[in-house]
Amino acid sequence: MKNKGLIVAVLAIALMALGWWFWKGENQKSEDKEVVKIGAILPLTGEAANYGTRLKKGMDLAIKEINSDFSNPKIQIIYEDDKGIPNTGISAYNKLRSINNINYIIGGMFSNVALSLAPITEKDKVILMSPTASAVEFSDFGDYVFRIYPSDIYDGDFLANFANNELKINNIAIVSVDAASTIEISRVFAEKFKSNGGVISFTNNYKQGEKNFRTILQKLKSVESEVIFIPGYIEDIATLLKQAKELGVDKTFLTISTVYDKKIFDIAGDAAEGLIFSAPAYDVNSLTPEIQNFVKLYTKEYGETPDILAAYGYDVVKISYQAIYKSPTSLNEIIKNLYNTKDYPGVTGTTSFDKNGDVIKQLKILTIKDNSFIEYNGKN
Structure with a gap:
């Protein structure tokens, strides 16, 4: 009787462990499916690092804010360093595509890097969203190229x-x-x-x-x-x-x-x-709710007042996420969502996109x- 009871107990524990293992595996698969992965190509080292790291602070803050809402799919950004150099940017892109299989990329910050990436991403049908490139030629590449910074x-x-x-x-x-x-x-x-x-x-x-x-x-x-x-x-x-x-x-x-x-x-x-x-x-002293919330979160996170680059980093992630999260696997739907972005209340200004993927945004x-x-x- 004692042996029979021991066998039953062992079987019960084994079944519980097996059930937990299956639950854990399925739950992990569910969690993995809900992570939206995008790439970012920024100058994080070298002479231009000061610009890239300031932009990245705003981006990281936006990621943290999005991921704190458990009703949202999570977002992960895989960063690559372009050093502000076009050829380095292309190498970073190739890594994101071949190793990470990324189909949405934030970058480049500078026009020279953005212009080197745009024809490649357009050909590969990868969305490129520049946070700060201003070159006129950036308007001409096609439907996969966007920016949230006004053109020259x-x-x-x-x-x-x-x-x-x-x-x-x-x-x-x-x-x-x-x-x-x-x-x-x-x-x-x-x-x-x-x-x-x-x-x-x-x-x-x-x-x-x-x-x-x-x-x-x-x-x-x-x-x-x-x-x-x-x-x-x-x-x-x-x-x-x-x-x-x-x-x-x-x-x-x-x-x-x-x-x-x-x-x-x-x-x-x-x-x-x-x-x-x-x-x-963008005005850190603005009374608009979006800017007040951003300044409050940023100051709490970093102990300093956010500058314009941090604001652009924050906006480029929030605008990208808004277009992606409803249909993260359909590039056509993401592109459609970007073109349909009208009067988005960004901290760098009310944001819309025109037929070329150029931003329509107020300056002062x-x-x-x-x-x-x-x-x-x-x-x-």
Whole structure:
């Protein structure tokens, strides 16, 4: 009797263990099916790492927020480093495709990387969503290529109209870094400005990393233009502004959102006072619920105030997830969902997509006053 009881007990334990094993296996399969996996190709090391890591913070925050809601399918992002270099970006893409079988990729941050990836992803029928590429050519690749950052055409037109209609000027000089995106913005700006009746009195391009703008600035002192359009990178613009102040170049400087970074206060000092620039409709002090929630979550997570790149990282994940989660295995449905995105309340502005996958998003004009970014109102 004792042996019989022992056998029954052992069988019962075995059946329980077998049942748990089957339940655990099925439950794990269910969990695996609910994980939405996408790729991201960003500059995480090298000279451009500062940009990529700031964007990634916003992306990681969005992932954490989505995954905290147990009613949602979970999301996982597999990150690859492009170092800001096109060929490295292509290698990262090949890894995501061949090893991870990814069919939706966030990247590249910079136009040169995004432009190298776009024809490949379009051919392979892989969705590419750039968070910050602005090159005009990015619009032309097809239905698998999207971006949430305004194109150079959009930005150039916006700034030219501002110069004509708000600054009330009809004569301007242009000094641009010799980079694809800024040259394109300068071209679009000049065309629109001239079509509005304005005159371009001076143009000059320089290499990134230029340390001496004094020759250019001496020439600018004698031109008629009261406003100088200086699209470029933040370090170069800071150098130009400091030397302009030293030489007494009494002009108004207008630029693009690359200076929307508190670092400008450290590297340009009071020479940045009065600088005017275009920027997304993102304001950490905004009272809109979406921005307040984002700032609160980000500050709690990282102990610092989120900048514009963190905001773009957050938005690109939330917008992507909204398009993916209802039909994660159907690329046609995901593309349809992206095109049907209308007036999404993003923290970088209300977001829609046009027929080319380009974002339709409001821009605004900011200026620098007393080491702060404030909205330009014509009086400051």
